[in-house]
Amino acid sequence: xxxxxxxxxxxxxxxxxxxxxxxxxxxxxxxxxxxxxxxxxxxxxxxxxxxxxxxxxxxxxxxxxxxxxxxxxxxxxxxxxxxxxxxxxxxxxxxxxxxxxxxxxxxxxxxxxxxxxxxxxxxxxxxxxxxxxxxxxxxxxxxxxxxxxxxxxxxxxxxxxxxxxxxxxxxxxxxxxxxxxxxxxxxxxxxxxxxxxxxxxxxxxxxxxxxxxxxxxxxxxxxxxxxxxxxxxxxxxxxxxxxxxxxxxxxxxxxxxxxxxxxxxxxxxxxxxxxxxxxxxxxxxxxxxxxxxxxxxxxxxxxxxxxxxxxxxxxxxxxxxxxxxxxxxxxxxxxxxxxxxxxxxxxxxxxxxxxxxxxxxxxxxxxxxxxxxxxxxxxxxxxxxxxxxxxxxxxxxxxxxxxxxxxxxxxxxxxxxxxx
Amino acid sequence: xxxxxxxxxxxxxxxxxxxxxxxxxxxxxxxxxxxxxxxxxxxxxxxxxxxxxxxxxxxxxxxxxxxxxxxxxxxxxxxxxxxxxxxxxxxxxxxxxxxxxxxxxxxxxxxxxxxxxxxxxxxxxxxxxxxxxxxxxxxxxxxxxxxxxxxxxxxxxxxxxxxxxxxxxxxxxxxxxxxxxxxxxxxxxxxxxxxxxxxxxxxxxxxxxxxxxxxxxxxxxxxxxxxxxxxxxxxxxxxxxxxxxxxxxxxxxxxxxxxxxxxxxxxxxxxxxxxxxxxxxxxxxxxxxxxxxxxxx
Numbered sequence: 001x002x003x004x005x006x007x008x009x010x011x012x013x014x015x016x017x018x019x020x021x022x023x024x025x026x027x028x029x030x031x032x033x034x035x036x037x038x039x040x041x042x043x044x045x046x047x048x049x050x051x052x053x054x055x056x057x058x059x060x061x062x063x064x065x066x067x068x069x070x071x072x073x074x075x076x077x078x079x080x081x082x083x084x085x086x087x088x089x090x091x092x093x094x095x096x097x098x099x100x101x102x103x104x105x106x107x108x109x110x111x112x113x114x115x116x117x118x119x120x121x122x123x124x125x126x127x128x129x130x131x132x133x134x135x136x137x138x139x140x141x142x143x144x145x146x147x148x149x150x151x152x153x154x155x156x157x158x159x160x161x162x163x164x165x166x167x168x169x170x171x172x173x174x175x176x177x178x179x180x181x182x183x184x185x186x187x188x189x190x191x192x193x194x195x196x197x198x199x200x201x202x203x204x205x206x207x208x209x210x211x212x213x214x215x216x217x218x219x220x221x222x223x224x225x226x227x228x229x230x231x232x233x234x235x236x237x238x239x240x241x242x243x244x245x246x247x248x249x250x251x252x253x254x255x256x257x258x259x260x261x262x263x264x265x266x267x268x269x270x271x272x273x274x275x276x277x278x279x280x281x282x283x284x285x286x287x288x289x290x291x292x293x294x295x296x297x298x299x300x301x302x303x304x305x306x307x308x309x310x311x312x313x314x315x316x317x318x319x320x321x322x323x324x325x326x327x328x329x330x331x332x333x334x335x336x337x338x339x340x341x342x343x344x345x346x347x348x349x350x351x352x353x354x355x356x357x358x359x360x361x362x363x364x365x366x367x368x369x370x371x372x373x374x375x376x377x378x379x380x381x382x383x384x385x386x387x388x389x390x391x392x393x394x395x396x397x398x399x400x401x402x403x404x405x406x407x408x409x410x411x412x413x414x415x416x417x418x419x420x
Numbered sequence: 421x422x423x424x425x426x427x428x429x430x431x432x433x434x435x436x437x438x439x440x441x442x443x444x445x446x447x448x449x450x451x452x453x454x455x456x457x458x459x460x461x462x463x464x465x466x467x468x469x470x471x472x473x474x475x476x477x478x479x480x481x482x483x484x485x486x487x488x489x490x491x492x493x494x495x496x497x498x499x500x501x502x503x504x505x506x507x508x509x510x511x512x513x514x515x516x517x518x519x520x521x522x523x524x525x526x527x528x529x530x531x532x533x534x535x536x537x538x539x540x541x542x543x544x545x546x547x548x549x550x551x552x553x554x555x556x557x558x559x560x561x562x563x564x565x566x567x568x569x570x571x572x573x574x575x576x577x578x579x580x581x582x583x584x585x586x587x588x589x590x591x592x593x594x595x596x597x598x599x600x601x602x603x604x605x606x607x608x609x610x611x612x613x614x615x616x617x618x619x620x621x622x623x624x625x626x627x628x629x630x631x632x633x634x635x636x637x638x639x640x641x642x643x644x645x646x647x648x649x650x651x652x653x654x655x656x657x658x659x660x661x662x663x664x665x666x667x668x669x670x671x672x673x674x675x676x677x678x679x680x681x682x683x684x685x686x687x688x689x690x691x692x693x694x695x696x697x698x699x700x701x702x703x704x705x706x707x708x709x710x711x712x713x714x715x716x717x
Contacts, residue, residue, distance in 0.1 A: 061681060068467045088684055091468035185554065192662040247553045247573035251581070251661040256548065265554065383683035395666040398578050 023051040024324050025077035027070075029063035030310060031056065032277060036343040040336060048330070050323050071097050078318040079328065081310060082140075085383065086375050090132035092313070093139055099314040102137040104325050112329060113138070119368060120145055120349040123308035123375040131379055140311040141328045142349035144340065147306030147367045148199050148272045149290040156267040160184055165291045169235065172294040176244040179267050187245040188266035190254025191397070194390035199305040200270055200293070201393055205232045206303035206372060208296050218379045220418045224410040233403030235296065236396045250397050262286055273364040274309065277345040290364050306371030308349060388413050461690035467680070472687070479691035489692060492670040493699070499586045499671070500650040504643055507590035511597030511642075516631075518598075519605040529602070536595040544659020547588045551575050551660075575661050578668040585669050588656050593649065597642050604638030605631070640711040647703055651696075672696045 028037070034056050041052035055077070057063040064083045070076045076097055082089050092098050105113035105121075113121060124140030126132070152165055157175070160182050166172040176186040191197050205214050209228035216222040217229065239245050246266060249257065254271070261269040262282035270293075279286050292302050314324045330336060337353035340346065347365055348354050357365050374380055381389070392406035401409075461479055465472035483489055514532060518525045535543065550557045551574035559571045574584040608631065616626045632639075654673040657663060663670040663678070676696070680689035 064681065071468055084684070088466070088468065091466050091684070095468055095470050097468075192664060194662075194664075247576050248551075250573075250576040250665045253662070260554075383685075387678065387682065391664070391666050394664050398576065398665045400578055400666060 021051055022049075022320055022323055023053055024079060024320050024327055026052065026054050026079040026312065027063070027067065027077045028054060028056060028081055028310075028312075029058050029060045029083065031058045033340070033344050036340055040331065040339065044327060044330060048326065050320075050327065052327055071095065074317070076315045076317070078315050078320050078324045079312045080315065081312050086377075086380060087132065087383070089139070089375075090126065090130075090134045093126070093134050094132070096316060098139050099316040099318075099321060100135065100137045100139060101141065101314065101325070104329075105138045112332075115332065115334075115351060116142055116349050117145055117351055117354070117368060119306065119371050119373070119376070120308040120311075123373055124311050124313075127378070129378075140308070140313045141332060142308035142311045143332070144309045144344075145307070145347035145349050145354075145365075145368065146273045146309030147304050147347075147364060147371050148196075148203075148270065149304050149364070149367050150293050151261070151269050151271055151275065151288055152291050153261070153264060153267050153286070153288050155287045156184060156264060160267070165289070166294050167292075168298060169294045169296045173238065173242060173244065175267075176242060180243060185246050185266040186243075187239070187249070187268040187270075188252070188257045188260045189245070189249050189270045190252050190257035191249050191394065192251040192253050194387075194394070196254060196270060197390050197393050198386060201232055201236070201389070203293050203303050203305060203372075204235055204296055205229070207293070207300050208232055210300055211303075211372065211377075215377060215379050218377075218381045220414060224407045224414060225404070230403050230407055231296070233393065233396055233406055236393050237403050240397050240399055245397075250394055258282065261288075272309075273306075273347055273361075273367075276360050276364070280345065288360075290360070290367060292367065292370065302370050303372045304367055304370050305373055306368060307373040307375060309346060311349075382417055385410065385414055385417060457690045457693055460687055461694050463687040465686045466684040467686040468684075475687065479688045480695070482688065483691045483695055488667055488670065489672070489675055491667055492672050492675045495582055495669060496651045496653060496671040498582060499589055499653060500647055502583075502586045503590055503593060503646050503650045507594045508597050508642055508646060510590075511594045512601050514594075515598050515601035515605055516627075518602055529599075532598045533595045535592045538592065540592065540655025541659045543588060543592045544656045547584075547591075547656075548575070548660055551584055576665055578665050581661055581665060581668045585657060585660055588660060589650065589653055592656065593646070596645065596649075600638060600642050600645075601635070604635050608634045636714065637711075640707065644704055644707055647707070648700060651700055651703075 026037075030037075034054070037054040041054055044050060044052050057066050060083055063081075067076070067080055067082065070080075071092065082092055082098075089098075093100075120142035121138060124142060125138045126134040126136055128136045130136070156179075157163075157165070160175075160179050162175050162178060164171070166175045179186045189196055189200075202214065205228070208231050209226075213222055213226075213228065217224065217226070223229075246252075246260065257269060258271065258275060258278050259282060260266055261271070262279045264283075264286070273290070279288065293304060295302055312328060314321060314328070318324055332350055334350050334352040337348040337350040341348045341353060341357070341361065345361065347357070347361060347368075354365055388410055392401065392410055395401040396403055396406055460472075462474060462476060463472040464475045464478075514528070518528050518532075522528075549555075553559060553571070553573040553576070556574075558574065562568060562570050572580055575581055612630050612634070613626060616630050621629065651671075652673055653671050654677075657669055657671055657674055661669040663674045672692070673696075676689050676692045679685045679692060
């Protein structure tokens with residue numbers, strides 16, 4: 001009797017295996033998108049019969065560590081995001097964890113690829129002759145777009161009698177002086193998170209000397225003591241001398257800076273397009289507008305950091321690679337992108353979805369014309385030099401070092417690195 | 421084999437059998453990671469690549485040459501020194517007061533123990549608000565009492581940032597010392613105090629000749645815990661200054677994390693971790709030695 005029961009049980013379990021449910025597992029860190037992603041997953045299940053499970057790991061540092069650990073133990077999910085520099089992205093690709101998606105993107109005369117903003121694709125691509133030796137191709141799927149701009153509180157500017165939003169550095173300093181006279185804080189930023197300093201400084205550098213010269217500096221062909229770099233560092237020195245920023249900005253985290261700006265404690269800030277949702281939560285009545293960075297060199301265009309805000313990659317060892325790509329195609333189609341934009345107030349990566357943007361989203365979307373991002377750059381500075389660069393600017397901002405001292409030290413360090 | 425020997429062997433085997441789970445856990449979670457870190461410290465590895473490169477002692481040499489690394493040590497050392505003196509002195513004074521059967525002593529015990537149980541990040545965020553230059557409580561208070569001239573950017577001024585962070589750390593940490601000191605004080609027989617009083621000893625002399633000798637092991641325990649705990653300060657720094665301005669509040673753990681997650685230099689970070697561990701071990705051993713010497717005196 002027991003024997004018959006066991007045999008039946010074996011057959012039942014065997015049959016159950018045959019109807020195994022396909023389930024795509026996605027790891028992400030985007031707390032603000034958790035609900036929207038869950039709803040989209042349910043919709044996809046109804047539409048295509050494939051289960052999608054979003055797993056949230058936050059904050060981003062924890063997520064980053066989890067992905068690295070999973071790579072070492074070969075337990076990465078079907079779809080995941082990579083946080084970090086282009087160097088880290090390249091390492092994941094070279095280690096064979098990321099699927100090359102070029103073929104899928106180019107299908108049907110590049111229909112999928114052409115649905116994205118070109119800058120979004122650039123963020124997740126490696127070009128021929130890239131410095132990491134990665135095979136040229138598209139390795140990620142952009143979920144949304146972002147750009148980092150100067151943002152101004154329009155009400156405060158009006159109160160201070162500043163009718164025109166400053167477009168040049170001189171106009172900005174002038175506006176700052178007027179604001180100070182009225183006892184208004186000029187600028188707040190979360191410079192304690194040094195990447196914001198780096199974004200601001202390199203954007204100024206691109207405007208002052210043009211991208212080529214910046215890249216040549218990274219290659220070691222132009223020294224940091226070049227007058228153009230001194231000019232970049234001097235902008236921060238001017239900000240210090242003129243008192244154009246809230247003192248605590250130097251060690252402030254961006255969340256606090258966002259809170260201060262949302263509460264009307266400063267006329268300007270430097271933040272990414274993700275701030276729309278943040279400010280809406282902090283102060284729905286805040287009147288503000290993105291306004292690019294002030295031009296230092298009027299002869300050159302303005303540059304701002306931007307591109308794909310968040311993007312997913314497909315695990316090259318996934319059992320459900322085909323299904324994962326099918327889901328990502330669906331997720332980045334116009335309808336789903338519109339839904340995500342409405343729910344999370346992030347700029348869509350799909351061009352069609354971006355066509356009917358309104359209000360602040362539209363204003364931020366206009367900035368996409370000016371974007372640059374380390375992921376697009378053909379060469380990158382080493383993380384050690386970047387740290388010295390960011391910390392050096394902090395030292396200028398606190399008046400501990402002059403622009404020339406920082407430039408000289410940076411140059412010396414860069415040369416030592418090149419020797420190694 | 422004699423019956424006695426068999427029985428002894430059985431005893432041994434049974435004893436070893438009982439300690440196997442503990443040995444296994446200790447080996448997997450303590451011994452293995454130490455050897456793994458040692459192995460990684462000899463490699464150039466970004467934490468992702470499947471083929472790390474062997475570089476020998478290069479990481480260690482670079483760490484030893486790294487001035488910022490030693491500055492971070494100095495910063496942690498300054499905070500530790502302040503914690504050892506100011507924080508522990510405060511903890512001891514409070515413990516002595518509460519030990520004197522004062523009214524509502526139980527409530528004070530709970531109140532003093534609240535800061536240590538709070539998360540370092542939460543404490544950091546609270547003090548961020550206190551220290552804020554524009555709307556912070558401290559500057560506002562200084563203005564109200566007519567000392568507006570002392571208003572400072574407590575966390576952004578390189579001369580003050582380290583001390584400001586040290587204050588936060590001491591505020592969070594004094595409760596530990598307080599509880600341990602109080603427990604130590606309560607083990608001192610009351611008749612010793614009475615005898616001192618009969619002999620006409622002043623409170624200061626009672627403290628010097630009764631409390632100090634009896635509390636010596638407790639002092640050493642608290643100082644070792646303070647050194648080890650403070651040198652590893654991290655969460656408060658992250659929540660208040662992020663190691664800035666410049667390198668003013670960098671400590672060894674922020675440097676290790678920066679090498680690991682910021683620069684993706686896992687091998688280098690492991691070398692930093694090992695050097696840090698060795699220094700802490702050396703400090704602890706020296707202190708134990710001093711403690712043993714003083715006990716023998």
